[in-house]
Structures are given as C-alpha cells and as structure tokens.
Amino acid sequence: MQHYCSNCDIYTKQQYCPLCKNKLSEKAGDNEYYPVYETKVKRRRFAQRLVLFIAIFAISTSILINLLINSERLWFLYVLGPALYGLLTINHTILSRAHTGSKVILQVIALSVTLFILDAASGSSKWSIHYVIPFLVTIATLFVTIIVLRKPMKWREYIGYLSTMVILGFLPVLLFLSSWSTVLWPSAATALYALLTLIGMVLFSEKTMKNEIVRRFHF
Numbered sequence: 001m002q003h004y005c006s007n008c009d010i011y012t013k014q015q016y017c018p019l020c021k022n023k024l025s026e027k028a029g030d031n032e033y034y035p036v037y038e039t040k041v042k043r044r045r046f047a048q049r050l051v052l053f054i055a056i057f058a059i060s061t062s063i064l065i066n067l068l069i070n071s072e073r074l075w076f077l078y079v080l081g082p083a084l085y086g087l088l089t090i091n092h093t094i095l096s097r098a099h100t101g102s103k104v105i106l107q108v109i110a111l112s113v114t115l116f117i118l119d120a121a122s123g124s125s126k127w128s129i130h131y132v133i134p135f136l137v138t139i140a141t142l143f144v145t146i147i148v149l150r151k152p153m154k155w156r157e158y159i160g161y162l163s164t165m166v167i168l169g170f171l172p173v174l175l176f177l178s179s180w181s182t183v184l185w186p187s188a189a190t191a192l193y194a195l196l197t198l199i200g201m202v203l204f205s206e207k208t209m210k211n212e213i214v215r216r217f218h219f
Helices: 035-069 077-094 100-121 127-150 152-169 171-177 184-204 207-217
Strands: 003-005 010-012
Touching (some): 035 077, 100 127, 100 152, 127 152, 127 184, 152 171, 152 184, 171 184
Antiparallel strands (some): 003 010
C-alpha cells in the first residue's frame, strides 16, 4: 500500500515521509514516488545525450570534410578541442551534480588540453605550455583555497581536491625540465604558489587536518 504526504505531494511505501518526516496516511494511487525528481533526471540525461550527439556529429563531420578537401592540413583540430571542452563543460560542469572540487580540476585539465590542441593546430608556438596552463593551475588552486577558507567546516570534502591542485602546480616545472617548455618564470611561479599553499595548509590548519595532509603527502 502506498502512503501519501499532503505536505510534499509525493507517494512512498514508507510510513514516514522521506522529506518532511511526517507520519503518512495510506492512499492508493498511480503516481510515481518522486515524479518531479524523476522528470528532472530524465530531462538532464536527455540533455547530456543530446550534447554528446552534437559533439560527435561536429567532430566526425569536420574530420570528413578535412580529409576530403585538404588532408595535408589538420584544421579539424580547431573543432575537436572546443567540441570536447564544450561537451565536458555542459555535461559535467553544468548538468551533473558532481562535487565542485571535481568540476574545478576537470575544467583545468580539459581547458589545458583544449588550448594545447589549438596551440598545436596553429603552429605549435607553445604559448599554451609557456604561459596559459601555469596561469590556469594557479587560478584554480586559488579558487579552491578560497572555498576552503570560506567554508572551513567542509575542508574534509575539499582537502583531496586541493591536494590534487598542489600536485598539478608542480607539473609546469616538470614540463620545463623535460624541455617541453622553455620559459621558466611562469612554471616557477606556479610551483612556488603550490608550495606556499601546501605550507599554509600545514601551518594554519587544525590538528585533524594536519594529520590528513601528512597522511596524503607522506611527510
């Protein structure tokens, strides 16, 4: 027998409403338990699939035209990068209910890959590696840090993401050491900011947070 909550206008098999916790009366009906919620989920999934189809259509069409007209110059990369980035932005950042920290990290990675593809398509002057990617990592690390400072009660949710951003902060230096990048100061500045962020996490955090940081970085 279904139970009906007049306050929340939902049907459920439970004796108490899962939303307002009031005791419910028995009432038969053909309504879905969470019709509004399920409708929103279906609409979000349809939108995600639609965006995926549009991205596949755009990429495949650009590849076909590129091969038929001028196969020597791979201009379809100008479509590939933005299409993949738009797909991730809409499906993961906007439509999904993923954690904010996860969205920030994937945005940094996706935007960095997109800019690298566009850089390679335009002649590979490496402006993306020299300047833009280190700048993106620094801004993203600062953004996550501000969230943690404004919501100290949620530091456990963000400590893993902030630690990931600190690790990403040292990647530009590795690119410089591997000769992928030839401009030192943006990479050095990003690594320094990552190091200062790590030091600040250790010095100004509570004891439980310090223990978590030590455990994650194996100090």
